[in-house]
Amino acid sequence: MGDKLLMKGNDALSEGAVRAGCRFFAGYPITPQNEVPEYMSWRMPQAGGAFIQAESEVAAINMLYGACATGKRTMTSSSSPGISLKQEGISYCAGADLPIFFANVARGGPGLGNIAGAQGDYFQSVRGGGHGDYRTFVMAPGSVQEMGNFPLHCYEVAEKYRVPAMVLADGVLGQMMEPLEFTFPEVDPQKLREPDWALGASTGRKKRAVRSYALAEGKLEIMTLDRAQRYKQIEEREVMFETRQCDDADLVLVAYGTSARACAAAQKLARAEGLKVGLFRPITLWPFPKKALLELAGRVDSFLVVEMSLGQMIDDVKLAVECSVPVHLHARCAGAIPTGEDIFQQLQAVLKAGKGECICCK
Amino acid sequence: MLQVNRRPESLCDVKMHYCPGCGHGIAHRLVAESMDELGVRERTIGVAPVGCAVFADDYFNCDMIQGPHGRGPAIATGLKRCKPDCIVFSYQGDGDLASIGMAETIHSAGRGENITVIFINNAIYGMTGGQMAPTTLVGQKATTCPQGRDPLVNGYPMRICELLSQLDGTRYLERVSIHSAAHVIKAKRAVKKAFRCQIEGRGFSLVEILSTCPTNMGISPLDAVKFVSDQMVPQYPLGVFKDFEGGKSDVSRD
Amino acid sequence: MPKVIVDEARCKGCELCTAACARKCLVMSTTFSVTGYYPSVCCAPERCTGCGLCAQVCPDLAITVFKEEKAKK
Structure with missing residues (x-):
């Protein structure tokens, strides 16, 4: 140790x-x-x-x-x-x-x-x-x-x-x-x-059984x-997440794992330009940090979800923020990795668009 | 008065759900009697399959686990490696062991896993309603080969003991039948020996029990035992295929 | 005299025991049991030797056989 x-x-x-x-x-x-x-x-x-x-x-x-x-x-x-x-x-x-x-x-x-x-x-x-x-x-x-x-x-x-x-x-x-x-x-x-x-x-105790089935009517529902x-x-x-510089943020990047590392690089570029960009990293994906994101949604203009998939976690982010602010997506897939620069480009565009309406409700 | 037979302690005192004449009840009793006589009930863990014997976890009076279709030997492997002092058996039907679980069967045998497998071969699927099993005989009718098993379409039945006897990891393999009282008594000896093989730490043991499924064979229990003796035994010769005692690996036909 | 007791509630009427008995001591009852089967019954206890083969083939452990202690020796 x-x-x-x-x-x-x-x-x-x-x-x-x-x-x-x-x-x-x-x-x-x-x-x-x-x-x-x-x-x-x-x-x-x-x-x-x-x-x-x-x-x-x-x-x-x-x-x-x-x-x-x-x-x-x-x-x-x-x-x-x-x-x-x-x-x-x-x-x-x-x-x-x-x-x-x-x-x-x-x-x-x-x-x-x-x-x-x-x-x-x-x-x-x-x-x-x-x-x-x-x-x-x-x-x-x-x-x-x-x-x-x-x-x-x-x-x-x-x-x-x-x-x-x-x-x-x-x-x-x-x-x-x-x-x-x-x-x-x-x-x-x-x-x-x-x-x-x-x-x-099983000496001195009753037999035990490990099983996943229950056929008696209603029993499986009870289980x-x-x-x-x-x-x-x-x-x-048991929800876990990490936030970086979200307190003053206009835009918050949401990403986990490797894509969160790319986001950290983008955030650094943005902050160097004086852009108020935060980073929200879910650590537990289930349970998803819904409450924290909803709370954050009350204070920021928009979210940019960054994934190495075609937009999967973004569903959970949208459900969490209940359409209160726009949630944008930066997606790479099939083994491609987002770069800090690419994310930086997109976050500038998102910031320019401002708060606006929820994308799915438009 | 002397009581000639009694319900083994290793079998819970409950009524079994099996159809009239089904061989599972006999096979359960043989396993339970073996556990009783070897004094291992309190350190035995059984694995129940998917199929009619799924409820075996309610019938055997020892710790039990019920798992996915065909994975009994893998589950038994996990149990045995974590509890080497426990006696672990996997109870499986022909679809479970010889079809969906063939990989787990062969590889646990190949590893020489010190577990005991009780293999019920009744040449048909039971719980799902009489479909063709990997052990269904050529010409035998099933709900998925209504004209009878045609080797050109459905392939040939599999002989598991013969197959496994080729593997260095197996220590005891015997095929028995329960179509008569005399064969039931012989089957009991085999089951008990398979458990003894494990208790003595010798490695993989499997007993294939030719059994009946009157309901899905579509015949009476009496005709079903006749089917086993007249049709199944010629296809699946009875005997010892691997024996840890004396190192005999040749088949001694009975 | 040996005794064969068939637990009517457990017997499912498969008839395997009747075939296993060389002395034809067991027959099927002509009346339903509580579970709706025709259970087997011992019709000729005087012929029974207490060999227990009927119990060997019973899939439901419905048969218990007793015999005289002497018979064992």
């Missing part, structure tokens, strides 16, 4: 998970997340845990389903196409209230796409992804430091509310090297309390409504 390290994002993510108490990893190779299973293949046994290179992403997520049912902290990771394959299993974990943790080091899609960093999996991450009525706690790191820190937070939230939790990164964050420091105390999994639903030796209560609590308590 406390040492300054220079690490790749994928390695930081893996080490962060191990230090957060993860003792089971199953995964399958896919670029640009290959460093995660590679790192875990030696680190997990070193920490006394189990590593399995599964025959597929489908098998990996189901190994997690079993492993997590024993109450252990578990992890799998993949990149976009592989995350699509895992969706069935993620849905089962959501339905069985298992607090799995997984990471998507996203790449360009749809289909095989490419191996560059992209944010096209936003909808898949925050709108469910798999089948059925469920939510996943989604954290979007913006640096290697956050790649290292977020697994622990994901475990804590996942276990508290019994929901799957994920880190939505991208190929840029996965592959880049940055200094980081692990400042949180390393978690000793032996000292974690065994949950009262964990499977194992789902119970989960909805927990979702509501998460929305109330």
Whole structure:
């Protein structure tokens, strides 16, 4: 603890998970997340845990389903196409209230796409992804430091509310090297309390069952409504975001992850020109920081959403600000990365247009 | 008076939902008796499949998990690696194990995962209503091959024990049947041995149980056991395909 | 004399036990059980040897067999 390290994002993510108490990893190779299973293949046994290179992403997520049912902290990771394959299993974990943790080091899609960093999996991450009525706690790191820190937070939230939790990164964050420091105390999994639903030796207690189905009439709705209560609590308590120079801003850039880094560069250019530009970075994508954005909407002229996707998060921003101010979009897609200069160009145009009407209501 | 048979403790005292004459009830009992006799009920975790046996998590009196279609061996792998002292079994039908879950089956066997798989082969899909299974016999009618399975269109039935016997990771493979009382008794020995294989830490064990589905075969339970003995057994020869004791890997036909 | 008890509420009338009994001790009842099946009944306890094969093939664990202690030796 406390040492300054220079690490790749994928390695930081893996080490962060191990230090957060993860003792089971199953995964399958896919670029640009290959460093995660590679790192875990030696680190997990070193920490006394189990590593399995599964025959597929489908098998990996189901190994997690079993492993997590024993109450252990578990992890799998993949990149976009592989995350699509895992969706069935993620849905089962959501339905069985298992607090799995997984990471998507996203790449360009749809289909095989490419191996560059992209944010096209936003909808898949925050709108469910798999089948059925469920939510996943989604954290979007913006640096290697956050790649290292977020697994622990994901475990804590996942276990508290019994929901799957994920880190939505991208190929840029996965592959880049940055200094980081692990400042949180390393978690000793032996000292974690065994949950009262964990499977194992049943001596002296009733048998337990982990399942996602309920066929008796009305029972599934009761289970789902119970989960909805927990979702509501998460929305109330677990929202995370970061603001930079929003207090005096006329225009606020809204972006997460890698695109937020490009926004920071644009903001710097704008501020140098005396333009009052703020930056709002959602850290949890679900729950989305709706309240904070609505509050901000009362003070600014407009928003400019910057995404490495064709306009996905902008839907959530629009829903949040309730059409009170115009919400503009700067979108790159399929692995293209926005530059500070490009964003700077557009924000100047948006500022010139001023407050005006909501774009969708016009 | 001496009680000749009794309900195993490893089976919950509930009425099972299976159709009259369905082989699942017998197979459940054999698994439960094995757990009882080996004294492992309190450290066993079972994996229930998708299919008619989905409710097995209500029937076995041990910790249970029910997961996605075909993924039993992957789930069992996760359980076993995290709880190596527990006995982990996956209970699966033919669609589950040999169709949608074939990759998980072969790879858990290939890894030599120290788990036990109970494979119910009744040559048809049950819960979904009698569709063609990967083990449906050539000529056998199903709702998705109403004229009977035509190899030119539907391909050939799969022999799982033979297939898995090629893998170095498997330690115990046996195909048994439950079409008569004598075969049920033999099947019990196989199931118990498969659990023993795991308890002794020897690696992957699988027992394929030829079973019946009178409802979807469209015949009476008595005709269904006859179908197993006359039609299925010639296609799926009974016997030991891999044995950790004596290292025999050849089939000893019975 | 050995005794075969069929739990009527559990028996689904599949008839497998009738075929398993070499001494034809079990037949199907001609009246419905509470669950709507024709359950099997032991019609000839005097022929029963208490071998338990009927219970071996019963998918519903509906049959319990008893026999004299001596018979075991």
